[in-house]
Amino acid sequence: MHPDRERLRLHRRLTQAALTWAELDRDPGALYRGVRLTEARETFTEPGPDQGGLSRLERDFLTASVESYERGRRAAARSARRLRVLTAALAALLCLAAAAGTAAWRQSGVNARQRDEAEARRVAALAGTLHASQPRTAMRLALAAWRTADLPETRQALRTAAAQSEQDVFTQPEEGGRALNAPAWLGTDGRVLTAVAHDRAVQWDVRTHRQIHSVARPGLSEGLIDVSGDGRLIAQRAPGSTGTVIRGLADASTRRLATGRWRDAEGAFGPSGHTFLVRRRAHDAGSDRAVLELWDVDRQRLRLRYEHGEDDGPLPLPSPDERHLAWCGHDGTRLRVLDLAVGRLLATHPPRATERLLCEGEELAFTPDGRAVAAATAEGVVTWDFRAGRERPRLPLAGGANAVVFHGAYALTWSPGSLSLWRTDLPAPADDGPRAPLLTYPAAGSEIGGLRLDPAADVLRYREGGRTSVVHTLSLHGLLGPAWRENxxxxxxxxxRGRPATAHEPPVVDRQNTIAVDPTGRTALTYEGTLVDIATGRRGTGGVEGEDILRTAAFSPDARHLAADDAQGRLTLWDARTWRRIAVLRPAGSTVQEPALAFSADGSLLAASAVDGSVQVWETARPWLTAATVRAGDGPVRAFGFTADKGELHMATPHLPDRVSPLAPARAAAEVCARANGGATEAQWHRYLPSVPYRTTCGGT
Incomplete structure (x- = not known):
């Protein structure tokens, strides 16, 4: 009875729903759905024409409900399929987008790296062109190039910058407007530049490029006479040209010398700055006599008056100890040396040819001991020792010399196109040949003056004239330092490991000289380029072919490379395993001096000396690239040594037993930062590397 009652209840509900559906004109919204449809299908799906006792309306209602459900189910299935397809498509698109983004990001990184490398190569090449005109900028740009991209080209540029001779160029700022050819003086050690323009004397610290003093005085430009060598004092004609006023540039002190009227007169400070020399024409009829007066600046009184001077030629030159005056008289053809202690001329008696050369020079120069006078002449530097009555060894210069200054045992000369540093106390060359300078620098200017040596800083400075003064600073690479070796x-x-050691000659094998021994110590290379077994004398396979007679050679410690120099100065790099020529490093060189050769411990670097005292360093992996250039001091280089980590190159020259130059990029960078007073500024970076983001190159700068 209970199951029939539940069926009747569902049947009545179905009947009522079917009637409602019919009243609503069979609206699909009135059909069964969900649980009701499920119950009706389970109860009234009996087979037979009356379908479990249902009326026609009820059967139509139930059939329509089932069909509506099936249509909905099929539509949902289709929607689900479409959703799955769409989801898969979106996932695929997302993967493609991610892959494309990753590829674009990687390509962007590649493009940025390629851009940086191209810019780094360009700036490294540019740095090589700025060594002479803008040395600090050149050093900073070489460092910036390496910081941008660590490449063989940038490493070579950095090594060159860390050892370049050119240290600085200071261009005198124009104070108070343009003043063409304003007079300027470089201090005794070259550290202070004094310029006078628009009635103002301005002093600059050449090392820091900072102004240190500025003094304005009415009539200073018109009445200017001289500036003392130490830069402390400036001399000008007194108002009305009736005396001399000496002003202190640092302490504003004033001293007055009663030198009389400045008509037909000229003057200059003595070397110490404590004396002042005046030469005044005597105005004797038919005479070129001049009166010489030496004044004590500190006591403001006359120290000596000499009535028999001569008014032709440059102003007489005081000796370093201010005990003598030297000039050329008798129409500039006779050497005169005045002993200031007794007020009389010394009997110098130089040979006529020597005297003629001395007096043809632009100006005389005393040697530091005060016993000799010298002049830059067409035959070099000629020096006459008036105390000993003999000529000192000449300093020969092709094309002659334009100027010479002395400092202790050193002489600095300027000849057309170059500056040369000499050591005057060296013995004569053993082969009786001409003396040679310790080193020579190019100097292309035509108005060079103010040659100065600064031993404390181991540099030389000189002033190049023009619209404004330009002071160049060049390193002397230890030649003025304590490492100098007399013998x-x-x-x-x-x-x-790069430490000084005892030199050994290559062995003689079977009465044949050899020039290099391989790292195993069993095989040697002969002058003909053949390999021989040291123990047996047998000829080995391989060797150097196609070269002239070899003068010197070196194997790399890893036995992979050989560097060989022939009689024509041609330097080549060879693969020591296949004996194939890798590169011609130097097509020609000195035929007199043999170069020193050495490889780093891993064979990645090769150093070779040049006849001018410089050293070239190649990376053997890319020997076709321009070599880094390192200055060794005096030449020729006797030997090289690399530290075990190839961080430093040690060089031995005749007078410098162990000069060191940094080769590891990090050490070279530190050296550049110290020498260039910091790295590239943001302004310099954006000017020379506009497409590369700025980065600091020297710690915080």
């Missing part, structure tokens, strides 16, 4: 060394050597 020159003929031979030198370094051990594998």
């Amino acid at each position: 020159p060394a003929d031979r030198a050597a370094f051990d594998p």
Whole structure:
């Protein structure tokens, strides 16, 4: 009875729903759905024409409900399929987008790296063109190029910058407007530049480029006479040209010398700055007599008056100890030396040819001992020792000399196109040949003056004239320092760790000289380029072919490379395993001096000396690139030594037993930062590397 009652209840509900559906004109919204449809299908799906006792309306209602449900189910299935397809498509698109983004990001990184490398190469090449005109900028740009991209080209540029001779160029700022050819003086050590323009004397610290003093005085430009060598004092004609006023530039002190009227007169400070020399024409009829007066600046009184001077030629030159005056008289053809202690001329008696050369020079110069006078002449530097009555060894210069200054045992000369540093106390060359300078620098200017040596800083400075003064600073690479060795060394050597060692000659094998031994110590290379077994004398396979007679050679410690120099100065790099020529490093060189050769411990670097005292360093992996250039001091280089980590190159020259130059990029960068007083500024970076984001190159600068 209970199941029939539940069926009847569902039947009545179905009947009522079917009637409602019919009243609503069979609206699909009135059909069964969900639980009701499920119950009706389970109860009234009996087979037979009356479908479980249902009326026609009820059967139609139930059939329509089932069909509506099936249509909905099929539509949902289709929607689900479409959703799955769409989801898969979106996932695929997302993967493609991610892959494309990753590829674009990687390509962007590649493009940025390629851009940086191209810019780094360009700036490294640019730095090489700025060494002479803008040395600090050149050093900073070489460092910036390496910081931008660590490449063989940028490493070579950085090594060159860390050892370049050119230290600085200071261009005098124009104070108070343009003043063409305003007079300027460079201090005794070259550290202070004094310029006078628009009645104002301005002093600059050449090392820091900072102004240190500025003094304005009415009539200073018109009445200017001289500035003392130490830059402390400036001399000008007194108002009305009736005396001399000496002003202190630092302490504003004033001293007055009663030198009389400045008509037909000229004057200059003595070397110490404590004396002042005046030469005044005597105005004797038919005479070129001049009166010489030496004034004590500190006591403001006359120290000496000499009535028999001569008014032709440059102003007489005081000796360093201010005990003598020297000039050329008798129409500039006779050497005069005045002893200031007794007020009489000394009997110098130089040979006529020597005297003629001395007096043809632009100006005379005393040697530091005050016993000799010298002049830059067409035959070089000629020096006459008036105390000993003999000529000192000449300093020969092709094309002659334009100027010379002395400092202790050193002489600095300027000849057309170059500056040369000499050591005057060296013995004569053993082969009786001409003396040679310790080193020579190019100097292309035509108005060079103010040659100065600064031993404390181991540099030389000179002033180049023009619209404004330009002061150049050049490193002397230890030649003025304590490492100087009086007795020159003929031979030198370094051990594998870069420490000085005893030099050994290559062995003689079967009565045949050899020039290099391989790292195993079993095979040697002969002058003909052949390999021989040291123990047996047998000829080995391979060797150097196609070259002239070899003069010197070196194997790399890893036995992979050989560097060989022939009689024509041609330097080549060879693969020591296949004996194939890798590169011609130097097509020609000195035919007199043999170069020193050495490889780093891993064979990645090769150093070779040049006849001018410089050293070239190649990376053997890319020997076709321009070599880094390192200055060794005096030449020729006797030997090289690399530290075990190839961080430093040690060089031995005749007078410098162990000069060091940094080769590891990090060490070279530190050296550049110290020498250039910091890295590239933001302004310099944006000017020379506009497409590369700015980055600091020297710590915080």
